[in-house]
Amino acid sequence: RKEVExxxxxxxxxxxxxxxxxxxxxxSASQSFFWYRQDCRKEPKLLMSVYSSGNEDGRFTAQLxxxxxxxxxxxxxxxxxxxxxxxxxxxxxxxxxxxxxxxLIFGKGTKLSVKP
Amino acid sequence: DTGVxxxxxxxxxxxxxxxxxRCDPISEHNRLYWYRQTLGQGPEFLTYFQNEAQLEKxxxxxxxxxxxxxxxxxxxxxxxxxxxxxSAMYLCASSLGLASYEQYFGPGTRLTVx
Numbered sequence: 001r002k003e004v005e006x007x008x009x010x011x012x013x014x015x016x017x018x019x020x021x022x023x024x025x026x027x028s029a030s031q032s033f034f035w036y037r038q039d040c041r042k043e044p045k046l047l048m049s050v051y052s053s054g055n056e057d058g059r060f061t062a063q064l065x066x067x068x069x070x071x072x073x074x075x076x077x078x079x080x081x082x083x084x085x086x087x088x089x090x091x092x093x094x095x096x097x098x099x100x101x102x103x104l105i106f107g108k109g110t111k112l113s114v115k116p
Numbered sequence: 117d118t119g120v121x122x123x124x125x126x127x128x129x130x131x132x133x134x135x136x137x138r139c140d141p142i143s144e145h146n147r148l149y150w151y152r153q154t155l156g157q158g159p160e161f162l163t164y165f166q167n168e169a170q171l172e173k174x175x176x177x178x179x180x181x182x183x184x185x186x187x188x189x190x191x192x193x194x195x196x197x198x199x200x201x202x203s204a205m206y207l208c209a210s211s212l213g214l215a216s217y218e219q220y221f222g223p224g225t226r227l228t229v230x
Contacts, residue, residue, distance in 0.1 A: 044159060046218055089158075
């Protein structure tokens with residue numbers, strides 16, 4: 001089982017639609033969670049961190065369910081400019097490095113295409 | 117521009133040659149990461165530094181790969197005796213450390229091994 005799994009899509013939606021992406025992770029030691037956005041042939045860019053209480057940033061809402069090891073991203077009123085690949089990302093803190101950060105584990109990404 | 121920078125942006129090399137990439141992190145960030153990304157996949161972790169110390173290396177980092185961060189600022193990633201399977205985008209990221217787990221990526225170096 002892959003450490004971070006996402007539906008690869010593509011999700012093809014009309015402008016204004018609401019779209020939801022789901023992600024599951026396998027390592028219960030995962031400590032931090034993120035959604036990154038990656039445009040074609042560009043670097044990943046941090047979209048938002050995901051907190052246990054859920055968090056919202058404008059049209060974007062992220063949820064975390066630690067018991068189910070499940071993360072979601074909801075995009076409301078989608079825009080043409082939202083077309084990109086959305087990467088679900090978890091951070092697993094290495095047990096032997098105390099408070100140090102460790103690396104990010106990325107899912108393969110879910111491709112979103114918003115059409116006029 | 118105060119973001120992460122990488123050089124070169126593109127590199128084409130013949131199999132068997134050595135290549136070196138450079139990454140300059142955001143100036144106040146003490147953690148620096150290298151990732152590799154191939155088509156259709158998410159980035160895969162290679163190694164990371166806290167200041168000049170290399171704290172973790174992935175099993176993906178074979179003995180042909182070496183990374184340094186001699187003064188705790190910029191970093192280099194060298195691949196010796198390149199193979200066609202090394203063709204990928206090599207991404208560098210940096211983070212502030214302490215309580216911040218958010219990593220910021222550079223534009224990447226796209227390597228093509230012919």
